[in-house]
Amino acid sequence: MKYILWRLFLMIPILWVIYTITFLMVVTVPGNPFQNPDRQMPEAIVRALEARYKIDDNWAYYWQYLQGAVQLDFGPSFQYRDWTCNQIIADALPVSFTLGLTSILLAVLVGVPVGVISSVRRNSWFDVGSLALILIGISLPTFVTGTALLLLFAIKLQWLPVGGWGQFAHLPLPALTLSLPFMAYIARLTRMGMLDVLNSDYIRTALAKGVARRDVVWKHALKNAFLPVLSFLGPALAQAMTGSFVIEKLFNVPGLGQHFVNSVLNLDRGLIMSTVLVYSALLVLMNLFVDVTYAFVDPRVRLGND
């Protein structure tokens, strides 16, 4: 569709602006990426390295990096000298993809039904209890919930490995931990949306017409209530794929999230910018995917009118 092409085309200036903003922020960070905490390098050698990696001239670096980025060549990493940013990202992206997608799926599969049920049985024990349980997902940091799950399933019961990546057994614990905050949010969104819809004339008419209660709730009401959840999913997917640095550290998962944090702390300019570009591109794509799905789901929505 023309709309999709238009949105894809828009990605280019958006990414370019993001690139510029990030670049400006990165060059204001004080510090030298070639410094080792315990030993110091002679000044001339430091300058030689800067010239070699061409970071002595910010303006030239800006354009040169941009040229490379357009051809999907993100240059070398300054911290991990034996690796290029392309290698690092290509290595980490599929991992984050799997982890993120799985955790969002989990969040939806559990969060939506819980939200629906608690909206139907309002103020019952189920409502309060299940919501409280899920709200733990947003009231405790993920490194705490993750540690608790780890202690229980990996150490006490020994059902799952403590960490690492490479087999299916490595997926459940990190995915579950990562899904909790999203699960909580989705449950609340669903509940709110359902409460909204359940009071509408549309639903009351359907009930009066004799449509089965279960169908009313799960088919008609949910279809409408799901819309806010859907629009939340776009940024949520991107965030789950890239914002999982705590999970990655705790469960030793070699994903992309750690690079967002470490690249800044290591003053690794090349890696900072490549991870930002990848993240932004992902986000734009996810938003597009969600918007299209939105239109697909709700025939009243016409794309192109913003």
Added chain:
Amino acid sequence: MLNSASLSTTTDHDMLPTRSPASRSWSRFRANKLAMGSAIFLLGLMVATVATLPITSAGYDAQTLSLNRQPPSWAHIGGYDALGRDMMQRCLFGGLISLSVGIGAALLSVTIGVLWGAIAALAGGRVDNAMMRIVDILYGLPYILLVILLKVSFERPLTELVQWSELFEDRNDAQVANILILLIAIGAVSWLTMARVIRGQVLSLREMPFVEAARAAGVGPVRILVRHLLPNLVGPIVVYATLTVPQAILQESFLSFLGIGVAKPIPTWGSLAADGVAAINTVVSFWWMLFYPCLFLGITLLALNFVGDGLRDAFDPKTTR
């Protein structure tokens, strides 16, 4: 969400015998037991952290090295941490810091968000478009990266500014700057949703008759904003502000887990929890070093969320029946 039932006009003389929307919202909130209870708890907690300040401000770093890692006893129900400091005092002082960072960041993001969204909506046209595009682009930047970048870039200049201002004792300057920069970094990255919501609200408010009337009467945009619009925005503002506080506190806890949160020795619930997690092992249990910070953190955040939900329900009557 607005509907005419929850609007208030600025006519101070209310001819109708009904109660004002504000007091109606308040009584709805009061009826929500969960939200009310949480609000009372929060108030109590804040009072407790401030009231114990005379003790905790000295006690949070009172190290008795030989008492390190001692478990709780009746006299010291929190036990001791790795440097022989009383955990309960550290939790109370940490609560003050966490809540300050949370509330401060929320206030900052609310201020920026409201101004941004309202101005965009009122200005309309190309200005509105440009401002919202900027929001879209900022949305495209990873949150945590921005927070860390802001902190790393601006901590030193901010420290110098605090030193220059002479507002605090010299030895506290660096710590004040450190807390401030975190507050600013988190708040500066959290205003985007608020801006969008406020813009939406102001857009629909703009079309309301009383605003049209004010404009026709020649009232300036600033006055419109302050006297006519803000009272009606109180609902969403309060709700989102309350819900931003727990987010900010959690963000600080993640930064502490990574080692770049509030600087030691000043505790926050997040950094205490992170330290507690690092002490978890299968050989010997130091459960109190993790349990108490998590208890405080979890209950407070739950309470904040319940209050936020309650406020949302209270300000929007549609969802409460």
Added chain:
Amino acid sequence: MKRVLLAVLFLVVMAVAVSLGTKANRDRAAFSFIEPGGFHTLDPAQMSYVQDGRLAKAVWEGLTDYHPKTTKPIEGVAYFPPEISEDRTRYVFTLRSEAKWSNGDPVTADDFIRGWRRAIEPGTADVYAELISRHIAGAQTYLDWRTAHVALLGLIRQLQTGSPIKLEALRQVVTGELGHVLLDRLDGGLNGSIPNPIPPNGDDFWPTVLDGLRQANVDWKKIGDEGLDNHMAQMEDRFATVGMKALGTHRLEVQLVRPTPYFLDLTSFQTYLPAHKSIEILRDRYAGRPVTDSGLCTYDPQWTKPDYHRDGYPGLITNGAYCIKKWDFKRRIRMEANPYYWDRESVRSKTMEIIVVEYQNAAFMQYEQDAVDMMTHLTMDYTPELMRAMREGTRDDIHAIPAFATYFYQFNCRPRLHDGRTNPLADARVRRALSRAVNRQDLVDHVQRLNNPIATTLIPPDQIPGYRSPAGLGYDPQVAQRELAEAGYPGGEGLPVIEILYNTELGHEPKVQAIKRMWEQELGINVVLVGKESKTFAEDMAKGRFMVGRSGWFGDYIDPSTFLDLCQSKNPQNYTGLADTKYDSLLARADEEIDSAKRLAILSEAERYLMEEVLAILPLYVYVQVYAWGPEVKGIYPNPRIEFPLKYIYVER
């Protein structure tokens, strides 16, 4: 709706299959261990981290090796001992003919020269260049000559492309020997010379010079290319004056600057490893010349990968006990025994795997789950509890090894701090007071808790044979208070706020907090903690932006100079800014002393002076490294240098 969910489900299954299937390693290696630090680089000329060195020494082999039990030098690629001249400055190593690279090529003297040269060539030279340049004759001169030319050429290239130029760099080149090359190009005005005295940094003179150069009607590219060719024409002749020569394919002659009793210790170090000639394929070239346009010798950093084949590169070729089979970034390194290694009979584990885990707790839990056989460098909060369990007999796998390394703080000794404030620590009495106010025993007993020996000297005592350590200053709060009063701050009154700079990772925080309290309580002063991330911390330390800075040092070779040089005034590693003529002259005298015993005595006096009077360093304790391996792991012999040659280690199953 259902269709959307199904589509997403399908995507997930695909993604799971794709990403999980690819990197799984089903078969467990003969020996595997967890390295919590991760690897920074595999280039021997550029590495400085212990774990990088450990890996490098498993995969390459130098002229000598470390004996697994005593860490004394033993034979490596070369027969041991080498021929040593009467005056002990000339060594001739004979390489064994059966020493081969992993592709069957024989290891030659040229391979060593190539490897050693990389360590002192600008472009690949890194922090350990000094291990070569300070010991091998002519190396420092060559390095300086090259550095000066690279700086000049770099400047010319920046003028050529119009890039921004740092005035400090301009000043250094113009005031150096090669300054005339630039000054001659200035149109009139300066007449090609600099005013005397030389204008300092920040003076208006320099921007004028820069403008003049930019405006000069000069073809900088031509000058740069000519200069480069000129430089390269002399390079090999210049390098020939450096004290490393190949006398035939299997004999290497080394000329030292002065007699160096520990030289054979150095030749086992990673900076002295050889490099295979295939690396030249990946050398950066500028218009056919084997250097960059400013004369830097650099290589494609991918040369360390076993599966990199650009331009016909055969992948990483090494001569040590192991070859790297696969390197998964931040996950694991898989190695296999090198079939061409001359001593392959003594390589016990035919496959080896190193797993990288960043978070300490997660690393130890993985070790506990029996996923690996060993874990290096335990630094968890509860490591002391594990050690206690070991002592009580409930565990049998925790090993605490006192190291040849000291944990200390550095004092900024300069008269002024980086921002212009007067430095209260410039007064040695204040430094001595601060040192005497630290209760090291409490620190070790309650905070560090690894039974570390407390340190009152810079060098860990009783580790260098024939060397007598001085006593140093112990815990004495009364004397501390008295000296502080004598310095003008009775009861701590009037002393400006003392800042302690430290890096927030790796468990330094409890110790910094404890010492802050000790100073506040014993001396009544105000202390502030400045915690930074490692990179910013390193930069601040290097630039002298601190008052008290957390630090530490591992001895690189068994000789006092590896520690004592830290406070030598011209040493770039000297962050304290100490410029004490008496200390420098003691070190210089020791350098000239031929008699080993007399030399050690002079160095002992230097340390005594440093640690009892000058106090530029505040020693705290001797490092204790804790490693975890079970009784079934054989071939590891704990030693203070933490040298565990991997080729001897195996698991008895």
